[in-house]
Amino acid sequence: MEIHTLHKYFLNCSAACTDTRNISKNSMFFALKGTHFDGNSFAAEALKLGAKYVVIDNPQYAVNEQTIVVNSVLETLQNLATYHRHYLGIPILALTGSNGKTTTKELINGVLSQQFKTSATKGNLNNHIGVPLTLLAMTTDTEIGIVEMGANHQKEIAFLCNIAQPDYGYITNFGKAHLEGFGGVDGVIKGKSEMYDYLITHNKYIFINADDPIQVSKTKTARIIPFGTKKNQKYTLITLLEANPFVCVKFKDQVINSHLIGAYNFNNIAAAISIGLYFKVPFKSIKKAIELYVPTNNRSQIISREKTTLILDAYNANPSSMAAALHHFALQKETPKTAILGDMFELGSASEEEHDAISSLAVSLPIDQIILIGSHFFQTKTTHAKIERYKTFNDFKTNFKPQALMGGLTLIKGSRGMALERVLDLIAQ
Structure with a gap:
């Protein structure tokens, strides 16, 4: 089945689903394979639980006319997500980094949702399956999509960018994370910078922390939207006032008191402020969103x-x-x-x-x-x-x-x- 035809079927479904334990009525079930399971074997159960269609890649498990047989369920899921992303035609903001991805995503989503109908990555759905599901969760009501991307080896961010095809990107930082898969700190920088490579190649926009020399050096040929703490007319100036224990920041003459601890969260807050300002969210709304955000999920x-x-x-x-x-x-x-x-x-x-x-x-x-x-x-x-x-x-x-x-x-x-x-x-x- 061609992707454009499958997409028409999908538009008549309530959601995309890959787990029969979370089936929603009238959803489209994608029968993915794992190390210890074959999703094809759950096709009949998915239909019984309320799925409208099941997408499988083993015809032996075909049930009825609600069964859609493809060559690869995973590739179909990913291709459908990319098609859906272009069907919606909305700006997509992608972010990655060694530390602070999820907190920054939540802050950005909180800020932008003050002004727009947003749809953002849920939980840790940030890999080759999670990113497609994030995109497919966006609807015609969505005005801005926010996609978190995780990686533990080279070429993974490049692959995810080709699925989501973002218009904007932000990398929180480059740290000592997943050193085994990336092959050291230099490998981390190279791997995470694949987002920069995609955005530069496609002439898209990159938000950068101008205080980070790595971010500055990697985006010299990019269309950048910078923020930082040093006085410079070219970028948004944000100041850290204190972090004892909660981070307090200043923009112009306005102060934001957050519920985030640690000076290391300053850049996450600053990024959310900068992105909010770029998308013309009123500062009072930005302040409100950041001050209302309370970390959960064992994060600080x-x-x-x-x-x-x-x-x-x-x-x-x-x-x-x-x-x-x-x-x-x-x-x-x-x-x-x-x-x-x-x-x-x-x-x-x-x-x-x-x-x-x-x-x-x-x-x-x-x-x-x-x-x-x-x-x-x-x-x-x-x-x-x-x-x-x-x-x-x-x-x-x-x-x-x-x-x-x-x-x-x-x-x-x-x-x-x-x-x-x-x-x-x-x-x-």
Whole structure:
């Protein structure tokens, strides 16, 4: 079936779906294959659950006239998303980066939705399946689309850009994330910059943080929309006033008080302000959106407990974000301070060096108690009286005594796979 014909079928559906556990009535089900499952085998079930059509690539699972057989379900999903993106004809803003992607996306969406009907990536649907689903979730009511793109190896951002074909792009930063897949920091820069390559090649617009020399150097031939902290008539000037603990910024004579902690969130806020101004969102609306945004999902959440105030930042971690979080944590006035840190994943051959560096940094800062959890941190060589090490979370859980927390302030940070939000279950409310 030709994509334009399939698209006509899709327009009569309520949504695109790839999981029978989340089927919505009159949706179009795409029978994707995984390592341990074949979506084709769920085609009949999808129809029973209310799907209007099922798209399969194994004709043996054809059910009735509601079955659409294609050569590759995944490629069809991706091609349909690109076709739908052009059918809608709306501006698409794409963003990626090593740290802060999701927070920045939420801030941008909050700002732009003050003025426009927006549609943005939900959760972490930012890969070769998530990006197409994000595009297909946009409707004729959508005025601006916001697409988050994640990657852990070269050529992935280029591939996602070819699907979404954005008109605007923003890269939050280049940090020590997914070093194993990218092949080091230089590989991260090259991989993330594939978004720049696409936008420059297609003469599109790039928002850049003019304080970041990498962003500046990579966009010399681009159509840029810059923001920064240095006085310059060529770009939007935004100032960091404080971050103790919440980030407070100033634009002209207006102050925005956010619910985001850490100076590292300043650039995320500044980007949202700059993008809002470019799209002519009134500043009072920009201010309102940023001040209303409260982080969730284990991202820099402030949680009160009987013995301590917790900074829960357990959604993800890499050496760059871990170091930034520790430096911010050390600046806080509350004492004593406890840092509970979990392993950082996907660092490849740099893992031992990076975990050693983080444990040494933690010891060097005014942090009173350091609890390291995970097999990588367990093997670090830094020794100090304030360090405790546990090879697994269960080891920590078995030995942890809530009364051992010194009180004051506690930082919890680790990679998603460590699921350090489980620490909350061990601390009385």
